[in-house]
Amino acid sequence: MGNNQINGNEHIVRDLGNNFPDGEKFFGLQNIDNICYSNCIFQAFYNCEPFKKKVLEYKSNKETKDNPISLLQEMFQEIQFSKKKTGVCSSKKIMKYVRKGNPDFKGENHQDCHEFSIWFLNQMNDILNKKYTKSKINPNPPPKNQPSWLEEIFGGILTTQTTCLNCQKITERDEPFLDLSLDMVSNSSLTYCVKKLSEIEKMSGDDKFFCNTCNSKHDAEKQILIKKLPQTLICHLKRFKYDDRLNRMIKLFCKVAFPLELKLTPNYIPPDKQNKHDLQTEMNYSLNSVIIHHGQGLSIGHYTVLIKKTDSWYLYDDEQITQVDEFQVYDYFGSNNNPSCAYMLFYQQKQDE
Template sequence: MFDPNYSIFSSKLPLFNITTKGLTNTGNICYMNSILQILLYCEPFNRLLKLIEDKSIGNLSKVSPTPLLDATIKFFNEFVDNPINSRTISPETFYMNLINHKKFSHLKWGQQEDAEEFMGYYLDGLNEEFVEAIRKLNTPNDDDADDEDYTRFNDDNDGWNEVGSNNKSISINKAVEVEPTPINFIFGGQFKSVLTIPKSATSNQFKKSITFDPFQNLQLDISEADSIEDAFNNLNNIEKISFKSKHNKELQIKKQTFIDKLPQVLIIHLKRFSFLKEKEVGIEKLRKRVDYSHDLKIPKGVLSNNIKLGGDEELIYRLTGVVYHHGSSAEGGHYTSDVLKKSCNEWVRIDDTLIKSVSEDEVLGGPEENIKNAYILMYERK
């Protein structure tokens, strides 16, 4: 993980030479097909799997300690250009390997699932296998590893701050520990949440609680946004939360969220589904158009002080994959994907077994109100 000669972000390492192929869908598994297609063309993830296949030692035991990783590498190999292989692949063998994994015991053949939820389970499952494999290594940890490879938990504004007229402060951090793994290196980011809490209803003293939370995909509220940039800017709007103190006095907490660490591959989940306000049960789909571009510039206002940019420097990401949800509600529907073949700078639209080339403009969306809506966006840092 820490050897620069084996950096999965370097174009010097080999890739699985992926050939565009469709995936059959005989059991409402479009949610899985769409996610697997965008991951096939995610180059850091592709390089990681190829590196493991080329460099790792085979397992002699009958039960593999990394069944999900093994199934994924085998699946990727089915897309390697080979005259024996057909242009259409059945993912049923991969699916059967999934449901034997405890993380996917809830999956039922023919049952509709959410693509974003599946992706979360899938990346978490791979990450857990990496964590266990790393723990079993006999080699010592590299104490000289680059600190940038680890999730950062400290900040110049250290956690708890009690500030009054004397301007003195006490600081404590709150953080969720994240072990360094290849999955976290690729997809792992971190939020910094700042809670400002008044000491009493009348006091001018307050506490600041700073919490760091990891993420593998960044969820954006689009209810009040017309573009991805709007949604990012709304991410750190100050939220006011009222609560009763132990003396039954009403106090108001202010919460503000910043991005403290950005990943190499940024997965954005557009929150299109929410519980119906006028009913006790049911989920509604937000079908509005949300503009996004091929180059995403992360607004500086949402970044914490940990992400330092000089002068006119900007954080820019390039769009490499889109997953769409087709349908008017969350109870059903269909998933498709667009993927960027970086080797020839060509966009391809994949609807299970149907494949066609599309223009860059077609990838950026359709009418304002439509049953086909962008649901997951995958960006790679430029």
């Protein structure tokens, strides 16, 4: 521990002076081989208290070599237990594991930080779920339907309800998620994009629905509903989409305003209207990390992350960290005149006040 640390960010100690928040640590991450895409994800993960706590408490299973949780733990420990308040860390060991496990992240190409985030979380979750499998070391595993701690933090459930327009029968399918991917609606808000997710979609023509009750294909209505919201909601704004006309991926710069405080209510209602009392009520969230994509497209550009600590905001740009005013967070809603816009948002459930 500590051997990766190099000096840096002393400026923030100077800038903050007597206002240096108690118990806080400011550690940047080295950028070798264009890894700003993973650096900003690791910073957002570190800033997610329940997640950081679980990673730091994690006891590794010696059977599992190349364990992403242990590697992340090593980096988190380096920051958490450093005697210094500021510094720079390296994610070299984790990135070695990443590149071995997924050739897509090899080389020095600019990558999609959302793809990286979801891949890394799934790798971690696979390890956590292994303990639910019967094995020599674990002959009596706990029931498989029990969520892992990672699912308890980031996991939510979307339910797709399909109504056959011939017999009116409703078919349901649950889809667990670790983050919520949202279609962009120009000049709208995050709440509107979430609402849009549940817009009723007609299934007809070539897209008819096979109804098990009628045992034949029929016109149907499909709706995606939120059944369960997670403790920490990661929203992914789909800013990159394939343009058929241009034959390549393009970036959408459009404005989607997002709030510092977010209230969301699951909109799922069981078809028989029974067990309604089991449904989750309103969730109150507070924004604590914003990943920003700078640049014209997916294959070029840069990522930074806005991090909220003790009521102040800081911009993490690989090794460098600077304090910013809260209103500067609004500069990243998106606009055609600004190539820098929010791409991923981390909302933390508010503690009861």
